[in-house]
Amino acid sequence: MSNDALNAVCPYYTMYPLDFPLRVLEQFGKQGDWVIDPFCGRGTTNFAARLRKMPSVGVDSSPVAAALAQAKLATATPNGVAASARAILMAAKEPTLLPTGEFWKLAYHERTLVQLCQLRDALLKDCTSDTRILLRAIVLGALHGPRPKGAPSYFSNQSPRTFAPKPRYAVKFWTAKGMRPIDVDVLSIIKTRADRYLAEPPPNVDGKVLLGDSRVADTFTDMPKARFVVTSPPYFGMRTYLPDQWLRLWFLGGPDYVEYRHPKEQLEHSGADHFATEIGRVWKNVATHATNDARLIIRYGGIHDRDALPMDLLRRSLLDSGWKMKSAKAVPQPRAARRQVVQFGAEPKKAIAEHDVYCHRA
Numbered sequence: 001m002s003n004d005a006l007n008a009v010c011p012y013y014t015m016y017p018l019d020f021p022l023r024v025l026e027q028f029g030k031q032g033d034w035v036i037d038p039f040c041g042r043g044t045t046n047f048a049a050r051l052r053k054m055p056s057v058g059v060d061s062s063p064v065a066a067a068l069a070q071a072k073l074a075t076a077t078p079n080g081v082a083a084s085a086r087a088i089l090m091a092a093k094e095p096t097l098l099p100t101g102e103f104w105k106l107a108y109h110e111r112t113l114v115q116l117c118q119l120r121d122a123l124l125k126d127c128t129s130d131t132r133i134l135l136r137a138i139v140l141g142a143l144h145g146p147r148p149k150g151a152p153s154y155f156s157n158q159s160p161r162t163f164a165p166k167p168r169y170a171v172k173f174w175t176a177k178g179m180r181p182i183d184v185d186v187l188s189i190i191k192t193r194a195d196r197y198l199a200e201p202p203p204n205v206d207g208k209v210l211l212g213d214s215r216v217a218d219t220f221t222d223m224p225k226a227r228f229v230v231t232s233p234p235y236f237g238m239r240t241y242l243p244d245q246w247l248r249l250w251f252l253g254g255p256d257y258v259e260y261r262h263p264k265e266q267l268e269h270s271g272a273d274h275f276a277t278e279i280g281r282v283w284k285n286v287a288t289h290a291t292n293d294a295r296l297i298i299r300y301g302g303i304h305d306r307d308a309l310p311m312d313l314l315r316r317s318l319l320d321s322g323w324k325m326k327s328a329k330a331v332p333q334p335r336a337a338r339r340q341v342v343q344f345g346a347e348p349k350k351a352i353a354e355h356d357v358y359c360h361r362a
């Protein structure tokens with residue numbers, strides 16, 4: 001067991017490895033320096049800052065990202081989380097609304113679905129304590145994934161773990177293979193995961209994670225000045241951040257079907273220039289909440305269904321942003337970069353070069 005286990009509580013698409021923010025914070029920072037990640041995703045930067053005893057702020061406009069990143073700053077015991085889940089289920093009445101239809105019948109055993117809905121109802125009513133924030137992240141991490149040979153570790157029928165199965169495809173797959181959902185022991189899955197992720201808690205540090213839009217200046221009011229902004233903006237052309245997470249979004253109060261509309265809180269992908277301007281707005285906002293000696297460190301890559309080169313786009317986004325690019329290095333892991341895209345079903349035409357870009361205040 002090590003105190004970084006919590007980082008793996010739930011996968012997130014285009015997450016970067018913990019090593020990256022850990023390394024830059026170790027190299028340039030010191031204990032107590034404030035860190036901001038305006039596109040925090042699953043909270044990898046916030047978690048790295050925590051391990052380095054640095055307070056941090058994370059912002060993301062996806063409810064799934066915000067819920068996971070909040071858990072990265074929370075502290076509770078495995079027994080506390082398991083007891084909280086048990087108490088919710090013991091006190092629960094019939095769930096207010098059970099999703100219906102072929103997908104839901106085949107995705108979860110009926111008893112599992114009732115319990116998931118009971119947990120969902122309770123956590124939607126109140127998820128303010130650290131214990132409940134961690135319980136919510138653990139349930140999100142167990143919501144869908146493969147069926148192992150031994151004891152089940154996910155609640156669902158056979159599914160991918162990183163992104164949610166598309167209903168029509170999943171129903172066809174499960175029917176063709178004759179796969180019925182198992183009557184899993186929800187509490188035991190939660191307890192096993194709580195033991196795995198919470199056995200050795202990382203240090204407690206100050207910080208918060210907001211569900212918000214980083215293009216909006218007001219999102220950053222009342223934040224202490226940061227010495228580090230460590231982040232990775234959305235890849236241009238990757239619009240599926242929310243539809244790919246529709247089951248986790250459902251657990252967080254969203255609809256029980258895939259919603260394809262592009263939410264206004266996510267960066268718009270209408271054109272490369274516009275996209276660069278939008279990211280530039282975020283750089284300006286964080287510059288006003290950074291110290292004069294602050295550094296902005298960006299990991300950026302791209303997908304191959306668009307003409308724009310990621311580094312050109314990033315350079316444009318930094319013009320007149322309050323930051324000046326000092327250096328850029330290709331990330332020496334083409335296979336890791338490739339993996340992120342391959343797992344969304346899109347075969348890249350060639351290896352994707354991710355870059356780490358280092359900027360100072362202008």
Ligand SMILES: C[S@@+](CC[C@H](N)C(=O)[O-])C[C@H]1O[C@@H](n2cnc3c(N)ncnc32)[C@H](O)[C@@H]1O
Pocket residue numbers: 012013014015016017038039040041042043044045059060061062065212213214215231232233234235241265266267
């Ligand atoms: C590349 S991911 C970040 C992944 C993160 N580094 C991690 O390790 O999990 C980019 C994130 O930007 C978020 N995002 C997109 N538009 C945003 C906006 N306007 N404000 C805040 N976050 C936004 C997406 O929801 C997504 O989580």
